[in-house]
Amino acid sequence: MRALAIAWKDVRHTYRSFAGLAMMIIAPLLLAGAIGAAFGGGGGFSVPITKTVVVDLDGGAAGGALVSALTSERLADLLAVTKTTDAAAARASVDTGEAEVAVIVPAGLTAALSAASPAPVDVEIYKDPTSTLGPAIAGSVVQDLVQSLNGARAAASAAAQLAAMQGITDSARLTALAAKTAQAFSADAQKGGTYAVGSRAPVTPGGSGSTKPNTAGQILVGMMLFFTLFGAATPARSIIDEQREGTLSRLFTTSTPRSVVLGGKYISVFLVVLLQTVILLVAGRLLFGAHWGSIGPVIVLVLAGALVAASLGLLTVSYAKTPAQAGGGSAGIFVFLGLISGSFTGTASIGGAYDVVRHISPLGWLIDGWNHTMFGGSWGGIVVPVLAALAFAVVFFGVATFFFRRRFA
Amino acid sequence: MDAIVVDKLRKQFDPPKGPVAVDGVSFAIREGEIFSLLGPNGAGKTTTISILSCLLKPDAGEADIGGFSVIRKPDEVKKLIGVVPQDIALYDDLSGRENLMFWGRMYGLSGSALSKRVDEVLELIGLTDRQKDRVDKYSGGMKRRVNIGAALLHKPKILYLDEPTVGIDPQSRRAILDGVKDLNSQGMTVLYTTHYMEEAQELSDRVGIMDHGRMIAVGTQPELVRLVGEKTRIDLGVDKDSHQLAEHWRALPGVASVTEEEAGPLSILAEDANTLMPLLFDSARAAGARVTKIDLAEPNLEMVFLHLTGRALRD
Numbered sequence: 069m070r071a072l073a074i075a076w077k078d079v080r081h082t083y084r085s086f087a088g089l090a091m092m093i094i095a096p097l098l099l100a101g102a103i104g105a106a107f108g109g110g111g112g113f114s115v116p117i118t119k120t121v122v123v124d125l126d127g128g129a130a131g132g133a134l135v136s137a138l139t140s141e142r143l144a145d146l147l148a149v150t151k152t153t154d155a156a157a158a159r160a161s162v163d164t165g166e167a168e169v170a171v172i173v174p175a176g177l178t179a180a181l182s183a184a185s186p187a188p189v190d191v192e193i194y195k196d197p198t199s200t201l202g203p204a205i206a207g208s209v210v211q212d213l214v215q216s217l218n219g220a221r222a223a224a225s226a227a228a229q230l231a232a233m234q235g236i237t238d239s240a241r242l243t244a245l246a247a248k249t250a251q252a253f254s255a256d257a258q259k260g261g262t263y264a265v266g267s268r269a270p271v272t273p274g275g276s277g278s279t280k281p282n283t284a285g286q287i288l289v290g291m292m293l294f295f296t297l298f299g300a301a302t303p304a305r306s307i308i309d310e311q312r313e314g315t316l317s318r319l320f321t322t323s324t325p326r327s328v329v330l331g332g333k334y335i336s337v338f339l340v341v342l343l344q345t346v347i348l349l350v351a352g353r354l355l356f357g358a359h360w361g362s363i364g365p366v367i368v369l370v371l372a373g374a375l376v377a378a379s380l381g382l383l384t385v386s387y388a389k390t391p392a393q394a395g396g397g398s399a400g401i402f403v404f405l406g407l408i409s410g411s412f413t414g415t416a417s418i419g420g421a422y423d424v425v426r427h428i429s430p431l432g433w434l435i436d437g438w439n440h441t442m443f444g445g446s447w448g449g450i451v452v453p454v455l456a457a458l459a460f461a462v463v464f465f466g467v468a469t470f471f472f473r474r475r476f477a
Numbered sequence: 478m479d480a481i482v483v484d485k486l487r488k489q490f491d492p493p494k495g496p497v498a499v500d501g502v503s504f505a506i507r508e509g510e511i512f513s514l515l516g517p518n519g520a521g522k523t524t525t526i527s528i529l530s531c532l533l534k535p536d537a538g539e540a541d542i543g544g545f546s547v548i549r550k551p552d553e554v555k556k557l558i559g560v561v562p563q564d565i566a567l568y569d570d571l572s573g574r575e576n577l578m579f580w581g582r583m584y585g586l587s588g589s590a591l592s593k594r595v596d597e598v599l600e601l602i603g604l605t606d607r608q609k610d611r612v613d614k615y616s617g618g619m620k621r622r623v624n625i626g627a628a629l630l631h632k633p634k635i636l637y638l639d640e641p642t643v644g645i646d647p648q649s650r651r652a653i654l655d656g657v658k659d660l661n662s663q664g665m666t667v668l669y670t671t672h673y674m675e676e677a678q679e680l681s682d683r684v685g686i687m688d689h690g691r692m693i694a695v696g697t698q699p700e701l702v703r704l705v706g707e708k709t710r711i712d713l714g715v716d717k718d719s720h721q722l723a724e725h726w727r728a729l730p731g732v733a734s735v736t737e738e739e740a741g742p743l744s745i746l747a748e749d750a751n752t753l754m755p756l757l758f759d760s761a762r763a764a765g766a767r768v769t770k771i772d773l774a775e776p777n778l779e780m781v782f783l784h785l786t787g788r789a790l791r792d
Contacts, residue, residue, distance in 0.1 A: 321531065
């Protein structure tokens with residue numbers, strides 16, 4: 069009861085401070101909202117539609133296939149395609165900024181593909197040099213199709229050679245066979261083929277992929293984990309403040325054991341962080357429509373995060389002798405752990421070699437857990453991240469307790 | 478029966494080169510007594526109280542409070558004592574009542590007993606009307622009263638007050654001194670530290686005089702004054718070199734001691750002030766000096782300190 073009385077007093081003190089609230093609640097929400105808006109208004113990462121002009125000077129099957137691919141339904145969110153017959157006008161529209169990219173299919177593309185010894189023919193991508201993403205998408209589509217046409221031509225040639233080796237000499241039959249092979253290859257390539265390169269998003273480890281978290285939510289997770297460290301440091305620093313102001317000494321003259329006094333302080337740090345996390349999660353849901361995942365894993369992650377923050381907050385105060393020392397030292401440690409873990413970009417930053425480095429911070433592990441549950445993952449995927457984070461918490465707590473015991477022995 | 482027994486207490490900070498704050502201090506306080514530790518700042522009073530409050534462990538010596546050792550039975554000792562620290566040790570963002578409720582819980586009170594006791598203490602310190610105001614809205618005197626009230630919640634048998642009147646107005650000071658007397662009249666043993674001679678004189682049954690970590694005298698006021706003898710203190714201000722005059726005056730018959738204070742009057746302890754005064758004036762005139770100020774004081778604790786240390790208490 070006495071420990072809870074101390075804890076309650078400190079929680080009240082912390083949440084009565086506007087500066088504390090600004091750091092613990094307002095700052096992470098503002099940053100998450102701002103960064104989320106910059107990356108698509110909270111509805112996920114989005115790419116603006118690229119105005120594209122297509123000129124089909126070929127008029128044959130190959131040109132038609134290219135135009136058809138660029139105007140297909142699946143690219144409608146990415147490319148707004150306008151067809152024209154004048155290559156110069158198409159280039160001019162890019163020059164004037166009316167379009168970002170022009171795709172010019174040269175005359176004779178189909179003929180070149182079916183000729184016995186074709187001359188090289190290039191499909192022209194004329195693009196605005198300041199625009200990168202849209203032209204890259206259009207170029208990628210054209211590249212894919214041209215490669216499949218080249219493949220069809222190679223397949224037809226191989227089929228004709230095989231037929232000739234088997235004694236078929238009728239040129240009409242060989243031509244028909246080559247055309248049929250090319251057509252079959254081309255059709256197979258366009259519908260996806262039997263064999264395909266799998267494409268997986270590394271941001272959905274273990275998750276079903278059925279849940280699509282929004283950007284602000286993803287950012288807020290990182291911000292929340294980062295700012296809970298500061299949230300923990302505030303009540304933890306009250307140990308030094310009270311020592312300086314004489315109330316800690318006075319507490320030690322009462323019949324309340326020192327272990328209970330320090331226990332009360334520990335509880336207050338944990339409760340402050342726990343409350344801060346819950347407020348941020350609720351605010352994230354209400355303000356950004358963020359989806360955090362199943363309630364069970366979310367509770368476990370919240371508790372684990374609060375334990376990590378509380379133990380680290382206590383650790384950074386345990387060795388300090390003055391509030392300034394505690395403030396300066398802890399801020400440096402928190403920023404380092406935040407940066408290394410990817411807290412500033414939340415679950416949106418996971419991937420690559422950085423994925424290994426960021427696990428030297430407990431926040432990196434917690435982000436893994438949140439990432440898993442936000443993408444619809446279940447219990448299994450959070451076990452390792454939570455255990456790793458708790459291991460950090462145990463070490464931090466042990467070292468902090470060692471220092472405090474030595475200090476108040 | 479003794480409520481507090483202190484035996485050869487010693488405490489050195491940052492040994493081996495740090496200052497010895499308490500150096501072999503011994504004294505005893507009887508039950509129901511007001512005992513004052515009198516001494517200038519840095520004499521070792523607060524360190525002694527800190528040891529008796531179980532906040533500091535002594536390097537050597539022993540102290541028993543109500544029969545319990547501060548070293549071996551600190552938990553038992555803490556149940557017996559109430560400590561009023563020198564600095565205000567309250568939570569500014571809590572009201573007076575909330576502070577008392579909190580400290581009451583720290584002393585193990587709870588429920589209606591706690592609430593009732595807080596009401597009593599608020600009445601005792603005269604802050605019932607202002608109990609809901611935050612402490613940071615209180616005057617210095619009101620804070621001092623809450624500071625004392627917080628130490629009374631568990632009805633301690635022994636109360637330590639460490640310089641409780643520093644920096645407050647005369648009215649609040651009067652209220653605190655009267656309050657201490659009231660508590661003592663109800664049977665509470667009081668250990669009171671101060672560097673104000675007047676407070677020690679007014680309150681104390683016995684006084685312990687400390688200087689440089691040592692207890693230099695212990696006794697009732699008459700006992701201590703007898704150390705000086707029936708001497709009168711004469712403070713004389715002169716307009717010339719006081720050092721030269723001091724040498725002359727030390728040689729006069731009936732002069733027990735002459736103390737020179739920097740930029741202050743010369744303090745003379747006289748066996749018989751009536752006989753000595755004309756001699757002092759004659760001597761000053763002969764030296765070409767003029768007496769600009771004269772002050773006579775009957776034997777008191779200030780003079781005892783002066784007699785024992787050669788320095789004024791305010792030094």
